[in-house]
Structure formats: structure tokens, C-alpha cells
Amino acid sequence: MEFLDVAVIGGGQSGLAAAYALHKQGLTPVVLEASEKAAGSRPHYYDSLTLFSPARYSSLPGLPFGGDPDRYPHRDEVVAYRLRYANHLDAEIRTRHRVSHVRTQPGGFLLTLADGSELAARAVVAATGGFGSPNLPALPGLDSFTGTVLHVTDYRTPELFAEQRVIVVGAGNSAVQVATELAAHARVSLASRAPVKWFKQRPLGGRDLHFWLKVTGLDIAPLGRFQRSPTTMAVIDNGRYKAALSAGAPDRRPIFTRIEGSKVTWQDGVVEDVDAIVLATGYRPDLGYLAPLGALGGQSRVLHRDGTSLTHPGLAYVGLEWQRSLSSASLRGVGRDAHRIARRMAAHLARS
Incomplete structure (x- = not known):
């Protein structure tokens, strides 16, 4: 059986940053990526997606994003940057290596892959991030809806919804962005439990919020230790999205009370036929492969302190939402967290 120094599970931005930081600590990471290329989930996001942070604040450690530092890169630019970064890394990346289970064994961990093969590792970094598992809320009657239901992870372009009645559920960046895009082609309502909160993209003299x-x-x-459950972040807006909601394209409504067939009942008692519901309701960490370890708490809650496992000293995390700070799950933040856990892991392995 092959024995690895450190197995990094996930080849998106979190796994790539972790591999970079671990190598800087003198360790030999091997990145195990389930898909055919080291680009994470970004290639599967909707076509019009753009970052809310400028290129100057959107780099992984050791390689600037490049180009105009004040532009907001679109989805395909980010994918190309991640692939360039993967080629830049001095670390082995194995694609089409999906990890199914992780268990302990003497000297470290045993990883079982989807094809049934096994690898041993002294340590493991879980870097499948906070966006691998779509959150599907228990909305009343949703299972009986006869129209189209999809999570935003499966949404690509608005043309397929032309002339339809569409509800987008959510109040975060993706919900507002997708609802506004759809509103040019369909009749759209943005439904959420609470009103949308806003941040100006360029407050106080025109500098970007990230400055x-x-x-x-x-x-x-x-x-991170004070923010353990995902919350709806404020929408970062250059004025376009708030203006669209103010103009009713889309309109914003409190979440509906029930669904029966194709009919949706709103809180004011109005009932109407709906063609499609898009759930922009966030994600949960994709960490089911850690269940055999007992590393997760109730409702698959990650048991960690600043990215270091509270249950297994040789286990660490990179890319969790609010892992340590506001930016922990972002391109601009994963490098800092990766550096922190790499130092701790190197110290642990030196003692073991």
C-alpha cells in the first residue's frame, strides 16, 4: 500500500493553497481531486458569475492573479487562474481520485477511494471547502411541486426560463445576482425569510470594499470560533442590484407559506401558478468521507478550532466558511488559513 506524507482532499482553491503551504513547511503533500482537473467547483457555477472582489484581492499565495488589478474576474478567468496555479505548484495532484472514507490506522489514516483502492497517510487536510454540498431547505410542500426545482449550483443561463413565472429563494449574493439576471427574461420574485442586506461595493471615496x-x-x-453556523451575508452591490429590486425586477417577497402542485401561497394569502423555483440557499461542507472517523458533530458540524481538528491531531481543514475569519472561504483568505494549519501540522508530525 502506498504511504503518503500528507493527503490533501480536494483540488480547488483550498486544496491548492494547502499544498503550497505544506510544501513551504518541508512536507510532501499529495492532492486528491475527484474531478478531471484541479479547478474545484467553480467551472460548474452559472455562466455570468463574477467575483465580488477585485483581482488584486483574489490571489492564492505565490502567484498573482494578473491583468488589471481593479477588474472583477468572471468565472472562466478564475477557472483558468486555478489551473495555472495548479501547474505552478511544486506538489503532486492526482485527478479522478475521489475519497469515499477516511479511517484511523496505526501511524495515521487510511483513505479508501471510490474505486476501492486504498492509500495511507500520516496526516490529512480536508479541503473540500464549504461549497461542495448544496443546502436544500425543507420548504412546505416543495416535494409536491410539479414545476422545475433546481439549486443554483445547477443553474447556468436565464434563457431556459423565458416568459416563465420564477421564484428565487434566498437573500445572498448568488440569489440576488441570479434573480436580477432572470428578471430580464421572466417574471421573477426573490423570496426570503429576511430582507436583503446591502454593502456598497465601493464605499467611502470610491475604493473597493475589500480595500x-x-x-x-x-x-x-x-x-471563526464565534460564528459556527452559516448565515446570509450582505449582498455586495455596485448599485445595480438594489436598483433592480427597487424597480420590482425582481420583486422581493417574504417566503411563501406552502406549495401545492404548481400553486404557491404567499404570506398575504395570494395564490398563483409558478413554473420554476431556484434555490439559492447556500451550501454545506462536503465532508461525508470523514464520518467513519467520528470527526463531525451533530448535523455534520465540523469539530475544529481555527482549522485544527478537535478530535484527531493529524487532521486539519482549509476552506470552511468562517473557519477563522470573514475571508476564510475565499480566494483571498484560504492562503492565510492554509499557512496557519501547515505550521501546526508540521509541528505535530515532527513530534510524532
């Missing part, structure tokens, strides 16, 4: 997060230190403030 202020950096200079104030808010971007790296250690808030």
Missing part, C-alpha cells in the same frame, strides 16, 4: 476590509483588519479578524 477597507484589509486596511481595517476586519478581513482577517479571528471571528
Whole structure:
């Protein structure tokens, strides 16, 4: 059986940053990526997706994003950057290596792959991030809906919904962005339990919000241990999205009370036929392969402190939402967290 130094599970931005940081600590990471290329889930996002942070704040450690630093890169640019970064890494990346289970064994961990093969590792970094498992809320009657239901992870372009009645559920960046895009082709309502919260993309003299997060230190403030459950973040807006909602394209409504067949009942008692419901309701960490370890708590809650497992000293995480700070699950933040866990892992392995 092959024995690895450190197995990094996931080849998206979190896994790539982890491999870079581990190599800097003198360790030999091997990245195990389930898909055919080291680009994470980004290639599967909707076509019009753009980052809310400028290129200057969207780099992984050791390789600048490149190009105009003040532009907001679109989806395909980010995919190309990640692939370029993977080629830049001094680490082995094995694609089409999906990890099914991780268990302990003497000297470390035993990893079982989807094809039934096994690998041993002294340590494991779980870097499948916080966006691998779509969150599907228990909305009343949703299972009986006779129209189209899809999570935003399966949404690509608005043309397929032309002239339809569509509800987008959610109040975060993706929900607002997708609902506004759809509203040019369909009649759309944005439904959420709470009103949309807004952040200006360029407040206080025209500098991007991320400039202020950096200079104030808010971007790296250690808030992770106080923020254990996902919350709806405020929508970062250049004025376009708030104006669209104000104009009713899309309109915003409190979440509906029930669904029966194709009919949706709103809180004011109005009943109408709906063609499609898009769930922009976030994600959960894709960490089911750790269940045999007992590393997860109730409702698959990750048991960690700043990315270091509370149950297994040789296990660490990179890319969890609010892992340590506001930016932990972002391109601009995973490098800092990866550096932190790499130092701790190197110290642990030196003692073991």
C-alpha cells in the first residue's frame, strides 16, 4: 500500500493553497481531486458569475492573479487562474481520485477511494471547502411541486426560463445576482425569510470594499470560533442590484407559506401558478468521507478550532466558511488559513 506524507482532499482553491503551504513547511503533500482537473467547483457555477472582489484581492499565495488589478474576474478567468496555479505548484495532484472514507490506522489514516483502492497517510487536510454540498431547505410542500426545482449550483443561463413565472429563494449574493439576471427574461420574485442586506461595493471615496476590509483588519479578524453556523451575508452591490429590486425586477417577497402542485401561497394569502423555483440557499461542507472517523458533530458540524481538528491531531481543514475569519472561504483568505494549519501540522508530525 502506498504511504503518503500528507493527503490533501480536494483540488480547488483550498486544496491548492494547502499544498503550497505544506510544501513551504518541508512536507510532501499529495492532492486528491475527484474531478478531471484541479479547478474545484467553480467551472460548474452559472455562466455570468463574477467575483465580488477585485483581482488584486483574489490571489492564492505565490502567484498573482494578473491583468488589471481593479477588474472583477468572471468565472472562466478564475477557472483558468486555478489551473495555472495548479501547474505552478511544486506538489503532486492526482485527478479522478475521489475519497469515499477516511479511517484511523496505526501511524495515521487510511483513505479508501471510490474505486476501492486504498492509500495511507500520516496526516490529512480536508479541503473540500464549504461549497461542495448544496443546502436544500425543507420548504412546505416543495416535494409536491410539479414545476422545475433546481439549486443554483445547477443553474447556468436565464434563457431556459423565458416568459416563465420564477421564484428565487434566498437573500445572498448568488440569489440576488441570479434573480436580477432572470428578471430580464421572466417574471421573477426573490423570496426570503429576511430582507436583503446591502454593502456598497465601493464605499467611502470610491475604493473597493475589500480595500477597507484589509486596511481595517476586519478581513482577517479571528471571528471563526464565534460564528459556527452559516448565515446570509450582505449582498455586495455596485448599485445595480438594489436598483433592480427597487424597480420590482425582481420583486422581493417574504417566503411563501406552502406549495401545492404548481400553486404557491404567499404570506398575504395570494395564490398563483409558478413554473420554476431556484434555490439559492447556500451550501454545506462536503465532508461525508470523514464520518467513519467520528470527526463531525451533530448535523455534520465540523469539530475544529481555527482549522485544527478537535478530535484527531493529524487532521486539519482549509476552506470552511468562517473557519477563522470573514475571508476564510475565499480566494483571498484560504492562503492565510492554509499557512496557519501547515505550521501546526508540521509541528505535530515532527513530534510524532
